[in-house]
Amino acid sequence: MIPKARLGMLLALLAGQLALGSPRAAAHGGSADNLGGGLFVEGRHLFVAAWGYGLQILDITEPTSPRWTGAWNRRGAVNGVFVVGDHAYLANRVAGLEVLDVRDPQRPVSLAKLHTGGDAMAVLVQGDFAVLAEAKMANGHSVVPPPGEGLTLVDVANRSAPRLLGRYVGPNGDYGLPGGAEIPDVARLGRVVHENRGPLGAASAWHSAHRIVGWGMAGFHVVGDRLYSTSGRAGLRIYDVREPLGPVLLGELRTDFATYDVRVAGDFAYLMDAGADIHVVAVSNPQAPRVVGAFPSTGYTSRVLGLEPLPLAATTRPESASPGGPGGFGVLPVETAPPELRDPQRRTDGSFAFRLVGVPFATYVIQVTTDWQTWQNLGTNNLPANGHVLIEDASAVGVAERFYRAVRQPTPGN
Structure with a gap:
């Protein structure tokens, strides 16, 4: 851990950079979202924290027809992804x-991975720094901490060995940092808790500062002088934020699904719903x-x-016995867990x-490819009660x- 004064100074320095992504800064030429939520666009790829x-x-590359890559x-x-060059940084909940x-x-x-x-x-x-927005558990739900709390600073100068520096909880729970620097509202867990729809919802602090959306805003993306926001069943809303304290609603799309996050690339917005x-x-x-x-999401x-090379020995390796629980695989995965090979x-x-x-x-269908373009079905498998085959x-x-992947099939009736 580092001294609180030093931690506050580091976060204050980051706060100045973070402000470029805020609606207030957008009015003066800044652009782009600045917190890694459910979606992130880098080049021709959309990264989904699913x-x-x-x-x-x-x-x-074909904007209206996204294609699975990896x-x-x-x-x-x-729950969150932020991409810088060749590296993706993931907020992986309690992991x-x-x-x-x-x-x-x-x-x-x-x-690398770092348990915080x-x-x-x-x-x-x-x-060289990553800031994690971390929620608290209350009554079985993740909730936004009081303003100024919940920020964890990590040194990522060495991508293979990230180092936990410390946490900042804010003096007396106010909105500022030592020296008067302000943590932008976006970095105050402005839209990162998708489970909570109550009065501590993800938009509360941001809404009070900018008067744009109501309770429960899940995600937003600022591009130039426009702000694209998602708000549950309210769908997508597009605002002109040249005057951030007097934003103008330009248009909206009502949806029959709950919207969670949004990213804009060119003339297209990519909406992530509550089912990913x-x-x-x-x-x-x-x-x-x-x-x-x-x-x-069934396409995930x-x-x-990858196919392994032929063994040098004259005998095959015995099947490995994986540790833990009935069937050898420990706790059975939740319904949304991805398959593993x-x-x-x-x-x-x-x-x-x-x-x-x-x-x-x-x-699940097992698929194979040799060129990463054409995937052919190898076989369909219905997993038994122990969850593996x-x-x-x-x-x-x-x-x-040759390369292999597993694709889950929709449940009949869904």
Whole structure:
């Protein structure tokens, strides 16, 4: 830990940079959202912090037809993502901060993880520092802490070894930092708690300062002089914020789904709903936004597993016994947990085997590819009560390179 005065100074320095993303700064030429929520656009890729589905990466080269590119998932609940160059920083709830190498978005690689002891809901990165917005648990729900609280500072100069510096709780719970610097409202957990819809909802502090949206605003993105906000069943609203204390509503899109977060790229807004589905909205005419595409959460997949080289020994490796609980896999995953492909085995005859782990009684299709463009179905599997099954691919004999993924199928009637 570092001294409180030093921590306050570091956060104050970050606060000055954070302000560029606020609606107030947008009126003076600033732009872009500044807190890693459920969505983040970097280049032609949309990064989705899809909770139990992990991090999912979509290619938005064709804006109205997002295409699955890659995934990273470890059992947890990825709630926030922030991308800087080749690195993605994940707020992974009680698992803390995860740092990924995403130079190849088809195959993200985990570099490090840091348990902070809190409930990481969102993340922001500036230079060598990451700020985690951490919620508190109350009556089984995550809630926004009092103003000025809940910020955790992490040194990420070494991406492979992030270091916890400390927490700032604010003097007497006020809105300021030592020396009079203000933490922008966005960084005060302005929109990171999607479970809570009460008077401590995600928009309370932000609304009181900027008078734009009502209680329960989930996410927003500032681009130039426009602010795009999501607010549960209120759908998408677009504001002119050239006068931040007197914003003008330009248009809105009412939806039959609860909106959680939004990112805008060019003439299109990408809405994430409460089920982690992505909806593409044309916003070139802000007075009449309209849905023009979608990517359902059923398209999210497991992390890709590559074919292993042939073993040098004359015998195959025995199946590994995974520790924990009935069936050897510990606590059974929640309904939204992504599938996992584990225990790869390249056998001496050239065949390949691995274990599919997922939600008991759910149906998954195993798909294979050699070029990352065309995925072919290898087989359909209904998982038993223990939540895992051995997958064997005899067609891998004689194949030098092949990649596998698991895709969950919709439940009948849903």
